[in-house]
Amino acid sequence: MLRVRVASQEKWWLPLAIGGIAIVVGIIIAVVIPADSLFRPTTILVASISLMGLGVVTGTAGMIALCQLSFAAVGAWIVEWFSVNDIWGNIFGNFSFVVYMLIAGIGTAAIGVVVGLPALRLRGVNLAVITLGIAAAFDLTLQKTSFPALVAGEHVARPFGLGPDFGGDKGIFIFAVVVTVLVAIGITYLQYSRWGSSWKSVAFSERGTASAGTSVQFAKLTAFAVSAFVGGIAGGLFDSQITQANFSSFSPLQSLGMYVLSAVVGSHLIDMALLGGILFVVIPWILQLFKVPLEWSTVIFGVLGIQALTTGSNLGTDIRNGLRRRRGRALVPTEVGLASSDAIAAVEIPRGTGKVLLDIKGLTVEFGAVKALTNVTLAVEEGTILGLIGPNGAGKSTLIDALTGFLPAHGGTVTLNGVPLDKLAPNRIARGGLRRTYQQDRVPPTLSVGAYMRFVSRGQAKPSEIDEILAFFACPPVRTPLSLVDVGTRRLIEVAASIAAKPQVLLLDEPAAGLSHDEHVAFGDRLRQVPSRYGVTILLIEHDLDLVRSVSTSITVLNFGEVLASGSQESVLSNPEVLKAYMGETELL
Amino acid sequence: MWLNNVVAGLTPGATYAIVGVLLTLMSQLTRVVNFAQVAVGMFGGYISLTLVTKMHLPIFVGVTVGVLVAAILSALLGWIIATWLSEASTSARSAVTVAALLFLISLAFILFGYRNQPFPTIVAGPLFKLPGGAVVSKVTVVVIVLAIVITVGSWAFLKFTAFGVKLRAVSDRQMAAELLGLNVKMLNVSVWFVTGAIAGITVALVGPSASNDYVTLSSVVIPGAAAALVGAFRRMDLALIGGLAIGAIQGLFAGFPNLLIIRDWVPIIFIILFLLWNQRKEVWDVAR
Numbered sequence: 006m007l008r009v010r011v012a013s014q015e016k017w018w019l020p021l022a023i024g025g026i027a028i029v030v031g032i033i034i035a036v037v038i039p040a041d042s043l044f045r046p047t048t049i050l051v052a053s054i055s056l057m058g059l060g061v062v063t064g065t066a067g068m069i070a071l072c073q074l075s076f077a078a079v080g081a082w083i084v085e086w087f088s089v090n091d092i093w094g095n096i097f098g099n100f101s102f103v104v105y106m107l108i109a110g111i112g113t114a115a116i117g118v119v120v121g122l123p124a125l126r127l128r129g130v131n132l133a134v135i136t137l138g139i140a141a142a143f144d145l146t147l148q149k150t151s152f153p154a155l156v157a158g159e160h161v162a163r164p165f166g167l168g169p170d171f172g173g174d175k176g177i178f179i180f181a182v183v184v185t186v187l188v189a190i191g192i193t194y195l196q197y198s199r200w201g202s203s204w205k206s207v208a209f210s211e212r213g214t215a216s217a218g219t220s221v222q223f224a225k226l227t228a229f230a231v232s233a234f235v236g237g238i239a240g241g242l243f244d245s246q247i248t249q250a251n252f253s254s255f256s257p258l259q260s261l262g263m264y265v266l267s268a269v270v271g272s273h274l275i276d277m278a279l280l281g282g283i284l285f286v287v288i289p290w291i292l293q294l295f296k297v298p299l300e301w302s303t304v305i306f307g308v309l310g311i312q313a314l315t316t317g318s319n320l321g322t323d324i325r326n327g328l329r330r331r332r333g334r335a336l337v338p339t340e341v342g343l344a345s346s347d348a349i350a351a352v353e354i355p356r357g358t359g360k361v362l363l364d365i366k367g368l369t370v371e372f373g374a375v376k377a378l379t380n381v382t383l384a385v386e387e388g389t390i391l392g393l394i395g396p397n398g399a400g401k402s403t404l405i406d407a408l409t410g411f412l413p414a415h416g417g418t419v420t421l422n423g424v425p426l427d428k429l430a431p432n433r434i435a436r437g438g439l440r441r442t443y444q445q446d447r448v449p450p451t452l453s454v455g456a457y458m459r460f461v462s463r464g465q466a467k468p469s470e471i472d473e474i475l476a477f478f479a480c481p482p483v484r485t486p487l488s489l490v491d492v493g494t495r496r497l498i499e500v501a502a503s504i505a506a507k508p509q510v511l512l513l514d515e516p517a518a519g520l521s522h523d524e525h526v527a528f529g530d531r532l533r534q535v536p537s538r539y540g541v542t543i544l545l546i547e548h549d550l551d552l553v554r555s556v557s558t559s560i561t562v563l564n565f566g567e568v569l570a571s572g573s574q575e576s577v578l579s580n581p582e583v584l585k586a587y588m589g590e591t592e593l594l
Numbered sequence: 595m596w597l598n599n600v601v602a603g604l605t606p607g608a609t610y611a612i613v614g615v616l617l618t619l620m621s622q623l624t625r626v627v628n629f630a631q632v633a634v635g636m637f638g639g640y641i642s643l644t645l646v647t648k649m650h651l652p653i654f655v656g657v658t659v660g661v662l663v664a665a666i667l668s669a670l671l672g673w674i675i676a677t678w679l680s681e682a683s684t685s686a687r688s689a690v691t692v693a694a695l696l697f698l699i700s701l702a703f704i705l706f707g708y709r710n711q712p713f714p715t716i717v718a719g720p721l722f723k724l725p726g727g728a729v730v731s732k733v734t735v736v737v738i739v740l741a742i743v744i745t746v747g748s749w750a751f752l753k754f755t756a757f758g759v760k761l762r763a764v765s766d767r768q769m770a771a772e773l774l775g776l777n778v779k780m781l782n783v784s785v786w787f788v789t790g791a792i793a794g795i796t797v798a799l800v801g802p803s804a805s806n807d808y809v810t811l812s813s814v815v816i817p818g819a820a821a822a823l824v825g826a827f828r829r830m831d832l833a834l835i836g837g838l839a840i841g842a843i844q845g846l847f848a849g850f851p852n853l854l855i856i857r858d859w860v861p862i863i864f865i866i867l868f869l870l871w872n873q874r875k876e877v878w879d880v881a882r
Contacts, residue, residue: 069685071692123866126873129685130627131826134819135869138862141816145858211879257816258696258809261629265693300700307697311674311690402882411878 020193024186031182040171043178044246045286050181051243052263053282054188056272058235059263061192064273065201065451066228067208068124069133072140073263076113076233078147078255080240083109085153085250088161102164106184106241110234117233124225140257147252160248169248177246184242188235189275195231196273202460204228205451213447216409217461218435218506262303265310271321280320343479343497343520343527354558355536357386362422362542363408363439363510369416370400370407370566377403378566380417385510388536390543392557394550396586399563401546402444405512409441410434422509436463438509442516448487448495455483461502474501474539478531493519497528504535510542511535517552529555554578562586598728599849600842605800606817607841608737612796613818614825614833615745616789621827623765623785626687627819630671630694633812635793637698638664639713639801640706640808646714653714661794667698668790669783676782680768695812702808710808713801733803738838740799744792745834761785817841823865826872836865 035043059073087093087105097104123135154161160169164180167173195201203224206214211221244250266272270281289302313319363385370378378400385391395401407415410431419426421439429437448457458471466474471483478501481490490498500516517525533556535541547553553560554574561571564586570577577583613632620628642660645651651659671694679687721732752758764771764781772778797811804811817840824836840861847857 069689123870126870126876128876128879129683130621130688131823131869131873133685133688134627134823135862135866137816138820138823138865141813142858142862146855149855256809257813258699261692262696265689265696268689298704300703303696303700304704307693307700310693310696406882413875413877 020190024190027186027189028182031186032179035175035178035182040175043174045290047174047178047181047246049279049282049286050178050185051239051246051282052285053279054185054235054239054242055263056267056270056278056281056285057188057192057275058232058239059267060271060273060278061195061204061235062121062228062232063264063267064271065196065208066204066225068225068228069129069136069264070120070229070232071133071137071257071260071264072120072143073232073236074255074260075140075143075257076117076236077240077243078143078250078252079113079116079233080106080109080237081244081250081255082147082152082240083112083237084241084244085161089153089157089159099165102162102241102245106238106245109241110237113237113240114230114234117229117231117236118226120233121226121229124229125222137257137261140260144252144255144257147255151252152250154244154249155251161244163248164245180245181242184238188238189278192231192235193275197456199460200224200227200231202452202456206449206460209449209451210447212411212431213443213449215411215431216435216441216443216447217502218432218440218463219460220430220432262306265306269306269309269313269319271319274321274325277319277321343524343531351530352533352537354533354556355389357389357542357558360387361385362387363544364420365408365417366419367417368404368407368419370403370412371416376566378407378415381563381566381568382417383561383568383571385542385544386558387509387542389558390532390536390545390556392553392560393544393546393563394548394553394560394587395563395569400566401563402514403566404563405441405514405546408434408512409439435506435508439512440503440506440508440510441512442496442499442503442514444514444518446492446495448499450486450488452487453483454481454485454487454490454498457487457498458483458502458505461499462505462507465507466505471505474505477501477538479527493524504539504541507539508541510544512544512546514546515548516545517547517549525549525552526555528552532556596846596849597724597726599845601724601728601730601734601845603841603843603845603848604838605731605734605737605803605841606814606844607838608734608741609796609800609804609814609837610817610821610840611741611834611837612737612744612792613814614821614837615741615748615830616792617815617819617822618825618827618830618833619748620785620789621684621822623761624672624675624687624782625684625765626675626691627684627822627827628668628671628789629688629691629815629819630668630698630812631691631789631793632797632815632818633695633698634664634667634671634790635795635797636806636808636811637667637702638662638790638794639797639806639811640702642798643711643713644706647711653716656714657716657798660798661791664794664797665787665791668793669787672783672786673779676779680779695815699808699812706808710806713798713806715802716798718802731803733800737796737800740796741834741837745830749830817861820861820865823869826869 034046055073055077062068062070084105087108120136120139124132127135163169163173163177165176167176203214203219206217207221207224214221214224266281266285270277272278272281288305289299292299292302361384365381365383368378368381381404393401406412408419410429421437424437426434426437426439452460475482478497480494480498480501487495496516496519500513503511517528520528529552535543545553545557557574559572560574560577562569562577562583569586570580570583616631617627620626638660641663642656645656645659646653671691675687675690679690717732717736719732720729721735723729752762760776761781764776764778768778821837821840822833825832843860844857847853847860
């Protein structure tokens with residue numbers, strides 16, 4: 006197993022510093038460039054903010070939303086309505102417009118949540134078409150109702166008493182720079198927060214997200230809300246620039262164009278959103294300079310879009326990967342695997358406390374006429390490792406799915422430390438202290454090891470503990486991006502993260518699949534220590550009998566959805582029924 | 595009065611139905627939601643318009659060439675997707691068609707100019723009167739018949755012909771079909787070709803009686819996709835019914851000027867609710 010050390014450090018102050026520098030640069034630009042040339046740069050910033058919003062829902066959370074400019078339209082509409090109706094008079098003085106913009110952002114976020122509701126059941130292109138339909142309906146409505154300022158025949162009062170003349174344009178540009186910087190900083194911190202991790206996680210796997218104790222609904226709706234909030238802010242900013250909005254600026258086709266542009270540049274990255282804004286404005290401008298029809302710019306976007314989408318890449322990720330490769334060459338990758346890491350002192354198979362922690366009584370699961378599990382009764386004792394074995398199709402994974410709430414219904418009862426779990430949603434069960442891992446890779450590659458550990462452990466482990474657990478399982482350090490980690494190690498990290506969450510019981514679904522034999526042994530040496538070291542009781546599903554034998558306090562055998570045998574290692578493994586189920590009858594003859 | 599409105603809504607409704615059925619076919623057979631479905635037809639329509647008005651060719655020749663252009667454009671797009679995105683997700687494949695849609699609209703502005711001209715008429719005039727006084731035009735009947743023929747025809751074609759079975763095999767298990775020696779790419783491209791041609795024919799039929807500027811015409815793909823959504827991009831019969839229903843509802847609401855804003859929202863809200871109910875068991879992104 007290859008482990009790559011990555012030298013980057015977590016610098017929480019960096020976004021603030023870059024933002025501060027950007028504001029200074031913006032002011033210099035505003036001073037140097039003549040005011041009548043500042044209209045386009047302001048438009049660049051408005052487009053960039055729109056793209057940042059789209060980057061959250063589409064780039065980070067992986068849901069295609071084709072109504073980003075409808076959010077901008079709602080934002081502009083709200084700002085104009087407050088400005089034209091002037092309900093607060095002069096309470097906020099020069100800050101009136103800023104207050105309106107914030108209200109516009111919040112109002113648009115509320116609409117964003119409503120628009121996001123279908124995303125809880127609908128995915129992929131179904132969702133894309135729904136959002137496009139919503140954009141079309143918004144467009145028709147705006148065509149009929151128009152915007153408040155246009156209807157009243159007025160212009161919106163610009164923020165801070167800035168005039169409608171070129172002098173005012175200078176101020177508006179600086180205002181736009183400040184707003185852009187604030188939005189960019191906000192999104193950057195959000196991307197590194199729990200919310201950001203939940204968006205990246207939900208884009209990769211909904212089941213994995215729920216198993217990490219995070220509500221999939223919450224993750225999706227917050228992504229839509231943040232995206233809409235940012236879209237509304239962009240709409241408000243646009244209104245401060247042009248003072249009277251028109252529906253034609255927000256048509257569904259332009260939303261589609263925004264989406265393609267976002268996909269081309271990879272607008273979940275702030276700098277790329279800025280580049281997207283520049284492309285959005287500069288390509289038409291250059292064409293205009295050369296007296297080429299403006300439509301050619303859309304042709305160019307179309308070609309760029311087809312190119313980017315067919316190669317499945319975006320500029321931002323390509324550039325970053327290129328840089329990473331160059332930096333990576335300077336670092337010598339170190340070979341550190343489970344097997345070759347420091348030997349762990351031998352520990353005996355754990356003995357329990359005698360208290361039943363996870364109590365399963367009469368668990369039955371039916372898929373139509375097929376009984377996957379029949380009347381399974383099982384008790385997991387605190388402080389032990391229970392090995393669950395059985396041939397393929399015996400119902401082992403179905404048992405885990407049922408226990409962790411992923412099946413719509415099951416018969417029988419499940420209690421954890423006396424608390425019934427039967428009716429709870431998967432994320433509630435995970436938070437309640439029953440965690441699981443997956444046979445498939447459910448570790449989102451867009452996160453770093455540390456962000457994933459924090460996301461899964463939900464504040465249960467201090468940074469020092471996370472480092473310690475990672476070292477214990479010979480996993481890469483927290484700074485490593487998961488995309489550089491091989492699949493076998495990713496599954497070890499999943500186990501480590503689940504242990505860091507300190508559940509009462511952890512269900513491991515074939516954690517050692519994909520590891521070599523030496524690594525199996527080393528993994529078993531560590532697993533035996535987990536109950537005493539971290540206070541986590543384990544139910545282990547595993548095909549490798551050597552591993553099961555080396556760690557299990559007791560063993561249960563499932564066959565055809567029923568418990569075939571249960572008890573101590575010796576009694577179960579010498580049971581002729583078990584041998585028959587496992588080895589096949591011919592083997593015994 | 596209201597019946598008249600409903601009947602008036604049936605022509606666009608049948609157009610949505612055709613587009614919806616085409617989108618369903620494409621989605622099932624080639625794993626794409628083709629946002630450029632109507633745009634290729636639009637482009638073909640303007641080619642025939644140019645041939646008829648500028649080069650004074652007979653309408654029949656112009657329309658035939660236009661339909662061929664639509665089919666070839668569609669096949670070209672299909673070939674691009676089949677070549678570079680054969681393993682990609684449906685979302686990525688569909689996003690390419692979004693770019694193609696924008697591309698075709700802007701190319702139309704460049705090639706055919708900014709002034710819209712009416713399309714050459716193929717079918718026109720009233721056909722018969724309903725008892726309530728509602729007039730049913732020939733176009734309405736032709737388009738509805740076309741929608742039904744396409745739906746039933748594709749269903750029968752996929753079910754009963756050897757070629758149809760091959761197409762289904764390709765869409766179900768592409769790898770297995772390839773191992774059986776089927777030319778997956780050519781089968782895919784042929785689907786694109788045929789749906790492009792049907793889009794061209796549809797535009798040639800309804801174009802003269804509808805607003806035919808580049809954007810409005812290409813945007814018919816949005817209500818068409820809404821119709822396809824009724825069948826969740828899986829069932830052509832539901833797409834057909836959905837398209838006609840959307841058109842009828844929009845026509846019905848046209849009679850109530852007070853409800854004009856609601857009218858624009860009714861179809862999409864209805865479809866969202868229907869889908870939420872229809873897909874209520876799709877709680878998770880993957881089965882396990």
